[in-house]
Amino acid sequence: MGSILVIAEIQKGKVREASYELVSFARKIGGATNREVKSLVMGQGISAGAEELSKKGGGEVFAADDAALANYNLDAAFAAVQAAIAASSADVILLSNTPTGWDLAPRIAASLDAGLASDCFNVEVEGSDLVFFRRFFNGKFDSRLRPTALPLVATMQPGATAAFEGAADGKVTALSVSVGATGTKFVETKVAAAKGVDLTKADIIVSGGRSVGSPEKFQEVIKPLADALGGAMGASRPVVDAGWLPHEYQVGSSGQVVSPKLYVACGISGAIQHLVGMKASNFIIAINKDADAPIFEVANVGVVGDLFEVVPKLTEAIKTAKG
Ligand SMILES: Cc1cc2nc3c(=O)[nH]c(=O)nc-3n(C[C@H](O)[C@H](O)[C@H](O)COP(=O)(O)OP(=O)(O)OC[C@H]3O[C@@H](n4cnc5c(N)ncnc54)[C@H](O)[C@@H]3O)c2cc1C
CATH class of the missing domain: 3.40.50.1220 (TPP-binding domain)
Structure with a gap:
C-alpha cells in the first residue's frame, strides 16, 4: 500500500493554511484506506515550518532545504517532489489548487503517467475507491471523479475543508534534492498593490x-x-x-x-x-x-x-x- 503525500506550501516562512486543509483530506482518506500520511516542505530555512507540520498532522515530513528552492522555480520544485515521491512511495499526491499547484500538478502527473483530478472540493472513500468531487457549470453541478488506477495526483480547493487541527506526532526527515540546470530563473516577487479598501x-x-x-x-x-x-x-x-x-x-x-x-x-x-x-x-x-x-x-x-x-x-x- 502506498502513502498519501501532501505537497505543502510555505509563505513568509510559515506553512500555509491551505496545506493544513490538505492534511485534513489526506488523513480522511488515509484513515479509510490504511495509507500513511506524509508531507513535503521545500524552500530555504524551512525547518520551523517542517517541524510544525510534523506536529500538526503532516506525518513524516520530508524537508527539502536548499538554496535552489529559496524562491519557487518549477524545475527545482519538481526535483524535490520527485525525491519525496521516491522516499515516501506515495501513490496519492495532493496539492492545493493554487498557482503553485496548477504549475506542479500536471508535470507530476505526466511524469508518473498518472491521472490528474484538479480543482476538487472534496474526496470520499467508497469501498476501496477514492472519489473526488469537482464543481462545474459555475457551481451548478458536482461531478464525481473515480480514478480507475493509481498513482493519482489531485489539487484541492483552498477553503473547501477546515484545516487539520488535531495534534499528531510525526517526524522530520531531511531530503536531499539534486537540482540540475533549470530552464527557468527566479526574477522577483511582485505583490499586487491594494486598491481602495484593505x-x-x-x-x-x-x-x-x-x-x-x-x-x-x-x-x-x-x-x-x-x-x-x-x-x-x-x-x-x-x-x-x-x-x-x-x-x-x-x-x-x-x-x-x-x-x-x-x-x-x-x-x-x-x-x-x-x-x-x-x-x-x-x-x-x-x-x-x-x-x-x-x-x-x-x-x-x-x-x-x-x-x-x-x-x-x-x-x-x-x-x-x-x-
Ligand atoms: C472555489 C470557490 C471559492 C469561493 N470563494 C468564496 C469566497 O471567497 N467568499 C465567499 O463568500 N464565497 C465564496 N465561494 C462561494 C460560497 O460557496 C457561497 O456560495 C457564498 O459564500 C454564498 O454567499 P451568500 O452567503 O451571500 O449567499 P447565499 O448562500 O445565497 O446565502 C444567502 C443567505 O441570506 C439569507 N437571507 C435571505 N434573505 C435575507 C434577509 N432578508 N435577511 C436576512 N437574511 C437573509 C438566507 O437565509 C441565506 O442564508 C466560493 C465558492 C467556490 C466554489
Whole structure:
C-alpha cells in the first residue's frame, strides 16, 4: 500500500493554511484506506515550518532545504517532489489548487503517467475507491471523479475543508534534492498593490451577502451601519461575482482573509469558503432570517431576522448611542 503525500506550501516562512486543509483530506482518506500520511516542505530555512507540520498532522515530513528552492522555480520544485515521491512511495499526491499547484500538478502527473483530478472540493472513500468531487457549470453541478488506477495526483480547493487541527506526532526527515540546470530563473516577487479598501487592516467589518439584492441596497443598508461603527464594508463572493462591489471587498477563500475585532455578517449563509475568510474575527454578529444558517455556528451573537429590518434599527441605535 502506498502513502498519501501532501505537497505543502510555505509563505513568509510559515506553512500555509491551505496545506493544513490538505492534511485534513489526506488523513480522511488515509484513515479509510490504511495509507500513511506524509508531507513535503521545500524552500530555504524551512525547518520551523517542517517541524510544525510534523506536529500538526503532516506525518513524516520530508524537508527539502536548499538554496535552489529559496524562491519557487518549477524545475527545482519538481526535483524535490520527485525525491519525496521516491522516499515516501506515495501513490496519492495532493496539492492545493493554487498557482503553485496548477504549475506542479500536471508535470507530476505526466511524469508518473498518472491521472490528474484538479480543482476538487472534496474526496470520499467508497469501498476501496477514492472519489473526488469537482464543481462545474459555475457551481451548478458536482461531478464525481473515480480514478480507475493509481498513482493519482489531485489539487484541492483552498477553503473547501477546515484545516487539520488535531495534534499528531510525526517526524522530520531531511531530503536531499539534486537540482540540475533549470530552464527557468527566479526574477522577483511582485505583490499586487491594494486598491481602495484593505479589509485585512480593518478593525470592524460589516459584510453583506447575496440577499442584500443590489449595489444600491449595499449603499442604503450595509454602508450606513459600517459608517456608524467606523468600520469598512465587506461582501460575500456572489456580491462580487454580480459586480455589485469590486473584488477587494470579497471576504473568503478566494478573497480576503480577515480577522477584525468585530465582524457583522448580514444575510450571509456561512458557506465554508466564506467562513475560512472571517472565522478568526474576534467577535462575530450574524443577522440571517434562517435560524439554521451555518453562519450561526461561528457567531458570538446571532440575530434571526430580516436584515432590512434589523440593520437600519441597529444603525439608528448606534448613532443614538454615540450621540
Ligand atoms: C472555489 C470557490 C471559492 C469561493 N470563494 C468564496 C469566497 O471567497 N467568499 C465567499 O463568500 N464565497 C465564496 N465561494 C462561494 C460560497 O460557496 C457561497 O456560495 C457564498 O459564500 C454564498 O454567499 P451568500 O452567503 O451571500 O449567499 P447565499 O448562500 O445565497 O446565502 C444567502 C443567505 O441570506 C439569507 N437571507 C435571505 N434573505 C435575507 C434577509 N432578508 N435577511 C436576512 N437574511 C437573509 C438566507 O437565509 C441565506 O442564508 C466560493 C465558492 C467556490 C466554489
